[in-house]
Amino acid sequence: MLSLENAFFEDDVRDFVGRIVRFLRLNDDHIDFSAEPKIDGLSMSLRYEGGELVKAATRGDGFEGEDVTANIRTLKDVPEKLKGRNVPKVCEVRGEVYMTKKAFLKLNERQKAAGETVFANPRNSAAGSLRQKDPSITASRPLGFFAYAWGAMSFVPESTQVDMLHWFEGCGFKINPLTKRCHSISDLLKFYHNIEERRAKLDYDIDGVVYKVDRLAWQERLGFVSDAPRWAIAHKFPAERAMTVLRDIEIQVGRTGSFTPVGKLEPVGVGGVIVQNVTLHNEDYIKGIGNKGEVLREGRDIRIGDTVVIQRAGDVIPQVVDVVLDKRPKTAREFHFPKKCPCPLHTDVVREETATGEEGSRARCTGEFACPYQKIEHLKLFVSRRAFDIDGLGEKQLQYFFDEGWVKEPADIFTLEKRNAKLKLEEVEGYGVTSVRNLFGAIESRRKIALERFIYALGMRHVGETTALALARGYGSWDGFHDACLKVAKGDEEAIADMDALDQIGDTVIKSIADYFGESHNRGIVERLTKEVEIVDAEKPKSNSAVAGKTVVFTGSLEKMTRDEAKATAERLGAKVSGSVSKKTDLVVAGPGAGSKLAEANKHGVKVLTEDEWLKLIGE
Numbered sequence: 001m002l003s004l005e006n007a008f009f010e011d012d013v014r015d016f017v018g019r020i021v022r023f024l025r026l027n028d029d030h031i032d033f034s035a036e037p038k039i040d041g042l043s044m045s046l047r048y049e050g051g052e053l054v055k056a057a058t059r060g061d062g063f064e065g066e067d068v069t070a071n072i073r074t075l076k077d078v079p080e081k082l083k084g085r086n087v088p089k090v091c092e093v094r095g096e097v098y099m100t101k102k103a104f105l106k107l108n109e110r111q112k113a114a115g116e117t118v119f120a121n122p123r124n125s126a127a128g129s130l131r132q133k134d135p136s137i138t139a140s141r142p143l144g145f146f147a148y149a150w151g152a153m154s155f156v157p158e159s160t161q162v163d164m165l166h167w168f169e170g171c172g173f174k175i176n177p178l179t180k181r182c183h184s185i186s187d188l189l190k191f192y193h194n195i196e197e198r199r200a201k202l203d204y205d206i207d208g209v210v211y212k213v214d215r216l217a218w219q220e221r222l223g224f225v226s227d228a229p230r231w232a233i234a235h236k237f238p239a240e241r242a243m244t245v246l247r248d249i250e251i252q253v254g255r256t257g258s259f260t261p262v263g264k265l266e267p268v269g270v271g272g273v274i275v276q277n278v279t280l281h282n283e284d285y286i287k288g289i290g291n292k293g294e295v296l297r298e299g300r301d302i303r304i305g306d307t308v309v310i311q312r313a314g315d316v317i318p319q320v321v322d323v324v325l326d327k328r329p330k331t332a333r334e335f336h337f338p339k340k341c342p343c344p345l346h347t348d349v350v351r352e353e354t355a356t357g358e359e360g361s362r363a364r365c366t367g368e369f370a371c372p373y374q375k376i377e378h379l380k381l382f383v384s385r386r387a388f389d390i391d392g393l394g395e396k397q398l399q400y401f402f403d404e405g406w407v408k409e410p411a412d413i414f415t416l417e418k419r420n421a422k423l424k425l426e427e428v429e430g431y432g433v434t435s436v437r438n439l440f441g442a443i444e445s446r447r448k449i450a451l452e453r454f455i456y457a458l459g460m461r462h463v464g465e466t467t468a469l470a471l472a473r474g475y476g477s478w479d480g481f482h483d484a485c486l487k488v489a490k491g492d493e494e495a496i497a498d499m500d501a502l503d504q505i506g507d508t509v510i511k512s513i514a515d516y517f518g519e520s521h522n523r524g525i526v527e528r529l530t531k532e533v534e535i536v537d538a539e540k541p542k543s544n545s546a547v548a549g550k551t552v553v554f555t556g557s558l559e560k561m562t563r564d565e566a567k568a569t570a571e572r573l574g575a576k577v578s579g580s581v582s583k584k585t586d587l588v589v590a591g592p593g594a595g596s597k598l599a600e601a602n603k604h605g606v607k608v609l610t611e612d613e614w615l616k617l618i619g620e
């Protein structure tokens with residue numbers, strides 16, 4: 001399931017439309033959009049086969065969600081059988097499950113009276129209701145569902161987004177009644193302001209509006225950038241703000257040793273959620289200096305005891321946007337940023353260098369792998385949902401195992417069971433025979449892991465999920481990737497150029513990989529870990545097109561499509577698009593004006609195609 005790019009300002013919306021016009025090479029911006037409220041609930045995918053509901057899953061991490069079929073069947077807005085004719089054999093309907101504000105308040109009253117959990121907002125109460133083990137409890141909680149998108153379909157019955165919504169209606173779904181087809185940027189902005197005005201009176205929470213290119217053929221051409229479509233954007237409402245007192249500042253040491261000062265607040269409600277912590281980013285931010293040396297908050301620094309204005313936008317960590325000087329007490333204290341890591345090693349703290357070699361704003365512990373804070377943060381990432389996803393091994397348990405010295409590095413997790421005759425986990429408070437058996441079962445079931453997850457789980461700096469996926473797809477197998485990393489760490493120019501040629505990989509990532517594999521301690525961690533797990537090769541591009549798996553370079557000017565579109569199409573068909581020609585390049589598509597890259601192609605004997613030949617090859 002996908003995510004959406006965000007727009008906060010009107011100019012972001014103009015840029016979004018401008019990008020689409022350029023990408024599609026249109027002569028003007030006469031594009032129709034579907035404009036829809038952005039429902040603040042839980043996204044859901046409903047799979048129908050032969051018209052019957054067979055599976056309902058939450059979004060999860062986008063690839064894998066939770067199976068909530070039994071609970072979803074209790075929702076009156078979700079038809080068990082799709083109505084109408086012309087129903088595709090496979091039909092995945094996507095939309096949002098929500099709870100009305102009225103139902104939320106009533107439920108909370110009931111919960112309070114019964115001494116049960118009180119929910120912070122309708123979204124959480126919808127999530128809690130869906131997670132029930134007993135579907136009859138879900139049935140007693142009034143949940144609604146709006147359909148707004150789709151996934152796999154044997155065929156798509158309509159040709160525009162708005163017509164698809166009406167088609168969903170015909171199948172028996174509810175669609176949001178405020179949805180509108182807009183014909184221009186000013187229509188979109190009018191829609192936004194109109195919905196913003198009506199927001200408070202709506203009986204369900206929304207946090208913005210979503211614009212989607214109406215014509216599906218254009219959506220198809222526009223495609224995606226990682227997991228977000230180029231043809232849609234969420235225009236968010238301004239963040240909500242509140243005032244409260246900053247009680248203290250603590251330093252959090254991250255997985256890579258970077259320091260984040262965290263503000264501890266007098267708890268305050270912002271937009272229905274209680275906020276107690278805010279990020280204060282770095283030392284300069286507290287002093288009122290921005291990342292580029294600019295003045296923040298008109299130079300007002302942040303002191304412990306200050307009254308601060310905080311802001312919360314969606315799921316983003318709340319921020320301090322201002323300090324109220326009139327309310328600064330005499331006892332307010334300046335915060336002295338630590339010079340030593342708070343870890344038992346008390347290592348020196350340095351400020352990172354920026355790309356241009358100047359002193360940056362981020363402080364970092366120099367303890368590297370000797371710093372226990374960094375070690376535990378890496379272990380937390382390792383077991384987290386998007387990495388190894390080990391059930392029953394949460395932060396608390398992990399911290400305990402770490403403090404006891406039972407798990408010092410990732411490989412230790414996989415040897416716990418073997419060592420348990422000595423450790424006797426079942427005798428630890430909070431554990432029992434069953435929970436220990438379940439934990440070992442969960443660990444065992446994760447011994448087999450996809451390459452992209454494994455790369456992400458190593459926790460290298462600048463290698464997040466998207467980068468890990470790009471690397472996994474680029475090298476295909478662990479052996480291929482590992483070999484390349486060792487060479488890159490040794491400064492092998494060819495290996496570096498190959499890595500650089502991968503889509504989405506640049507100098508920062510390469511340097512970070514080189515640093516990581518240049519360190520013998522890290523190589524040891526990796527070696528011990530790979531003995532314990534089985535790493536599954538990355539999925540080969542699904543496409544059986546003529547260019548799948550080939551490395552393609554576009555050069556010169558293209559006349560029938562923009563460079564972005566050419567690149568996106570090639571990638572959709574399973575090709576790798578590179579910016580430079582080497583002997584590993586399979587194809588060069590050269591338009592008029594092609595220069596050095598064409599010469600390079602000829603030098604290496606790489607096949608060169610004209611734009612028309614390319615289009616013929618890919619069947620367009």
Ligand code: IVH
Nearest residue numbers: 002003004036037038039043148149210232
């Ligand atoms: S479309 C094309 N339409 O917003 C992409 N999403 O920030 C799929 N959401 O995960 C999403 N209302 O849970 C779409 N009318 C709407 C929506 C909507 C709420 C949520 C959805 C998604 C999130 C992305």
